[in-house]
Amino acid sequence: MARKPAAMDDAAQRNSPNDDIGEALRLKLYRMQVELREAEQRAFDLFLQNLVKGTSHLSLGQEAIAAGFGVAMKPGDLSFCTYRGHAHTLARGVPVEKVLGELMQRDNGLMRGKGGSMHLTSVEHGVMGSYAIIGAHLPIACGAAWRAQYKGDKDVSVCFFGDGTTNIGAFHEALNFAVVWKLPVVFVCENNLYMEYTPIGDVTAVEHPAADRASAYGLPRIVIDGNDADEVYRAAMKAFEIARAGNGPSLIECMTYRHSGHSRADPAKYRPEGELEKWKERDPIKIYRERLKQFGVGDDVIEKINAEVMQVVNDATEACKAAPMPSLDILTTDVYADGGWAWRN
Amino acid sequence: MAELTYRDAVARGIAQEMERDNDVVFLGEDIGKAGGVFKATVGLYEKFGPLRVRDTPISEQAILGAAMGAAMTGLKPIAEIMFSDFFAVCFDYIANEFPKSRYMTNGQVKCPLVVRTGNGAGSRFGAQHSQSIENWAMMIPGLKVVAPSTPLDVIGLMAAAVRDPDPVIFFEHKSLYATKGEVPDGEIVDTLGTAKIVRPGKDATILALALMVPRALEAAERLKAEHGIDVEVIDLRSLVPLDTQTVLASVARTHRLFTVEENPRLCGWGAELVSIVADEAFYDLDGPPVRITTPHIPLPAADILEDLALPNAERIADRVRRSLEG
Incomplete structure (x- = not known):
């Protein structure tokens, strides 16, 4: 198992009165994390009712990363997510209903059921896709960053991936490429300690699968507490500043833990006893609620946010249940740019 | 020009x-x-x-x-x-x-x-x-x-x-x-999905692509000169979109179909075209469609072996002649 970063135990730092983030942003970060948690928890519940079909990969317990980056990103910045991408999609402001609708394969889903859980995309929100082939989207994010560089735009491409991705070739090709071309791209490794069912440490030559490879590409070694949304937010802002200034890519390894299995088929029995419980003590939402209290936010404010989020998720659920299935005529639409699928005359 | x-x-x-x-x-x-x-x-x-x-x-x-x-x-x-x-x-x-x-x-x-x-x-x-x-x-x-x-x-x-x-x-x-x-000088813009009849003919249709086009044309000249067989050669140019109308119209005129493919045999583009013609123009055909391909092997390096593997004008002409005479 990977070592905990020093900052994780640094209560003094967390309790620092120095509030560089501010209350408005903190409440936003909290609300976002709660929304990601409740929406995904709802997705899980809907599985059990057989209303969500196919597969699904939850990031329960990892919300601080998607929330921290999502809140730090500006309109125009682009997100590239993985098949575990519900949270990162929601974190760009995509309505819960559009995501749950896609998971429930309804006509109101983001892609009207043509993509499914693993391919959530909302171009209008800057979510340029969720990619289900490990590592594929790292070079794609480089290409989007190349466009920004070529056009002189200041937007940043942010590419989220898991620890398992660091052992596939595309990871290494993309890092080298991004550094050589000095691209405005931020690579975010969510190290949840497991590549699917296997501990990442069992199959990786270095302790920190992303950060320990950074020096091979001339990048600084950055490991942060991925369960602390403030830390994530700060790391994101720093990386964005570098990218927007034309100083190239960053690679950030966020230490975290997923509360559920790899996918809905996985009960996660491979985890040592007590590990999950230990990490649940460091639940990002629990940490953040304490943080809010330290900064003087009252329980009533916190409960109000919780209730509002729950209302959003409940409303979305009902809307999706009432939504029709996709119309059958979309089976053959949008294969080609003419809107159809014709390959011959 | x-x-x-x-x-x-x-x-x-x-x-x-x-x-x-x-x-x-x-x-x-x-x-x-x-x-x-x-x-x-x-x-x-x-x-x-x-x-x-x-x-x-x-x-x-x-x-x-x-x-x-x-x-x-x-x-x-x-x-x-x-x-x-x-x-x-x-x-x-x-x-x-x-x-x-x-x-x-x-x-x-x-x-x-x-x-x-x-x-x-x-x-x-x-x-x-x-x-x-x-x-x-x-x-x-x-x-x-x-x-x-x-x-x-x-x-x-x-x-x-x-x-x-x-x-x-x-x-x-x-x-x-x-x-x-x-x-020609100046801007040149073509259209995807359009095949070209590069040699009109009346006795058979040969479909070819890329390097196989000049080889099919050479075979056509041989067939004409040596056997009086007049074949039509179509350069497909585009596989997707596929100009099946040009192919079907040609077969309706010549009643015979040959494909010349550089790819190894299995699942070559010619198989798809033969299937389309068999399905949609079966009664236009006077004989079985024939695919002339590289054999289903990895390609060798030696020149005499590589030359033997790829369809050439001689092999194309010979195969067409035997089919038409048979």
Whole structure:
């Protein structure tokens, strides 16, 4: 198992009165994390009712990363997510209903059921896709960053991936490429300690699968507490500043833990006893609620946010249940740019 | 009007589109300062500069991934994969990523990009640098696939590919780079999905692609001179979209069908065409359709073995004559 970063135990730092983030942003970060948690928890519940079909990969317990980056990103910045991408999609402001609708394969889903859980995309929100082939989207994010560089735009491409991705070739090709071309791209490794069912440490030559490879590409070694949304937010802002200034890519390894299995088929029995419980003590939402209290936010404010989020998720659920299935005529639409699928005359 | 090599036509075709549209960018290994390993892109780096003509590391996944990311956010990239055999190391992008993104996202994501690549045998490079892999691309929904056989078609189809809103795989035949043809001055723009009757005839239809087009034409001349057999030769030029109407109309006139394919036999493009003709024009046929292909083997390096493997004019003519006489 990977070592905990020093900052994780640094209560003094967390309790620092120095509030560089501010209350408005903190409440936003909290609300976002709660929304990601409740929406995904709802997705899980809907599985059990057989209303969500196919597969699904939850990031329960990892919300601080998607929330921290999502809140730090500006309109125009682009997100590239993985098949575990519900949270990162929601974190760009995509309505819960559009995501749950896609998971429930309804006509109101983001892609009207043509993509499914693993391919959530909302171009209008800057979510340029969720990619289900490990590592594929790292070079794609480089290409989007190349466009920004070529056009002189200041937007940043942010590419989220898991620890398992660091052992596939595309990871290494993309890092080298991004550094050589000095691209405005931020690579975010969510190290949840497991590549699917296997501990990442069992199959990786270095302790920190992303950060320990950074020096091979001339990048600084950055490991942060991925369960602390403030830390994530700060790391994101720093990386964005570098990218927007034309100083190239960053690679950030966020230490975290997923509360559920790899996918809905996985009960996660491979985890040592007590590990999950230990990490649940460091639940990002629990940490953040304490943080809010330290900064003087009252329980009533916190409960109000919780209730509002729950209302959003409940409303979305009902809307999706009432939504029709996709119309059958979309089976053959949008294969080609003419809107159809014709390959011959 | 000028005589141009197929090789120089590649650079002219790319230059025509880069001059027209600043969003057209070009990336690949050794394409810039070196002018390409086949010297097909000489002069582009000097003309358009390092921001638009970008040399990459030997990272085929990064090349195609970056092309896709740039395409989906507004650029119109042309990516070179030096040898088409290398599609195998970046096939995720060709098979899973850019052809499927439009469909999976219900039309949100667009990938107007061109992958151009050196395809085919004749250079004695052996089994991993000589393959004819059009069928690897043809089988994937969402891709368009073209393979020009003349300098004029290189320029016109390159323009059509760059301007097309879908991802296009552009197969250049390595053994055609040195061939020459007349090319008019000024802008040249062709249309994807249009086959060309390159030799009219009445006794049989031969379908061919890329290097097999000049070989089929040579076979046609032999058949005419030696046996009085008058065959029609169609250069398919584009496998997706596929111009089946030109093929079906030809078969309705000649009543016989032959395909000449450089690819190994199984699942070659000719199988799809024979299937279409059998299904839709069966009663036009006076005899069984015949596929003339490279045998189902990896390609050898030795010249006498490679020459034996590929369909040539003699073999094509002989096979057509035996079929028609039989």
